[in-house]
Amino acid sequence: MNTAPPRAGSPGPSYQDYLDRDSREVPACLRERAPADFDDTPIEAARYTSQAFFDQEAERLWPRVWQMACREEDIPEVGDVHVYEIVGRSLLVTRTAPDRIRAYHNVCLHRGRKLCDASGHYRQFRCGFHGFTWDLDGRIARLPCRWDFAHLGDEDLTLPEAQVDTWGGFVFINMDLEAPPLAHYLGVLPAHFSVWRLEDRYKAVHVAKRIPCNWKVAQEAFMESFHVIATHPQILGVIADANAQYDVYGDHVNRNLSAFAAPSPHLGRTPPSEEEIARGMLEMYGHPEALDALRRAAPEADARTLVGELNRRALGRADGRDYSQVSDAELLDALVYNVFPNFSPWGGVAPNIVYRWRPDGREVNACVMEVMFLRPVPSGRPRPAPAALHWLGDDEPWASAPELPILGAVIDQDMDNMPAVQAGLVASANGRVQLASYQESRIRHFHRTLDRYLATAP
């Protein structure tokens, strides 16, 4: 692994400097640095606007990558089905036994009607057109007028499958039956998340919304902290934005580590005091009154220690677990991982934010963004049922979702950019996007991997 520091760096403490001052030992994975060393060639604007490029993605990318389809808890019972759709492809992600999940292409083998219109519980898959019916194991169970299909054998009538595997309580599919296994694809991710065990969490929040921009425009707005200065200036007093850390691992994983309860280097030589930073964090949380008691308990503590302790206690009260050894970084910071091509789980402890971006059907200029929160299953209690999906209407801001306190309003600021970015990419005179060498290295990493998939025909 390349452990050299980036070619240039922001003024102010590095993310590793903040970890040095943590009140607890931090997980080893956060101590790593894996900066990219890429050339700085521009990105073509057409990658976000061209229907031909989108069609290449539909043909060469999506059918060959491991992609998160749902949580295991979304389909807890045998016969539970999650319909997963991507660029016009549709899969029935089905629990066929208590410990087995399979994914069938959601297409009738007769004349091609989609078999199931919606997620739900099924005893069999019965096509609504002529009644061909399949068992949960994908074998044909009933075929009206079987005498008229003597030309079809069992293998012609067995539902084609995709690969299925699980990690972290998520179900992944890959339509490429020759693709290497998920564990290989995920690279360092399972090792990094071994301390955060997303499989022991439940989906407490799930909100989705259509966005009028290419799926990559939306995703890339969440891959760097560089935009905080212009898009979220109200949090400059509490986030170390320009001195965040960016790492790339192999083809499919990258991450951004940004310290909260730490000031932006943009605030220059007169950064806020530790008192002001702590107050800013508590105002953001909606609990400014908590500061006095915290300060009385730890008069000398800096903002990260103070607010980390607040979160440590609040989490322990909420779920009965022991957070006494959990670092401030895991309780405070944005530890944002991306798994190529479109899945972004946050590390750290509750709530773990998860993002996913998908094209909206086969529309180059529209996508769907989803936000989930994973929370620890309360100690000694059964796993709570997963949150139902809350679809926001086109005119409903993220802040209108009561289950997204703080984050909803911040995402709405990101949303303001997206249609304007899409329009600007169409209008571009030079047809280029120029990326920062370091702070936008994850975006370049994404495009390099995308190019690898697009370079070869299936």
Ligand code: FES
């Ligand atoms: S199309 Fe499905 S049974 Fe005819």
Ligand SMILES: [Fe+2]
């Ligand atoms: Fe943002």
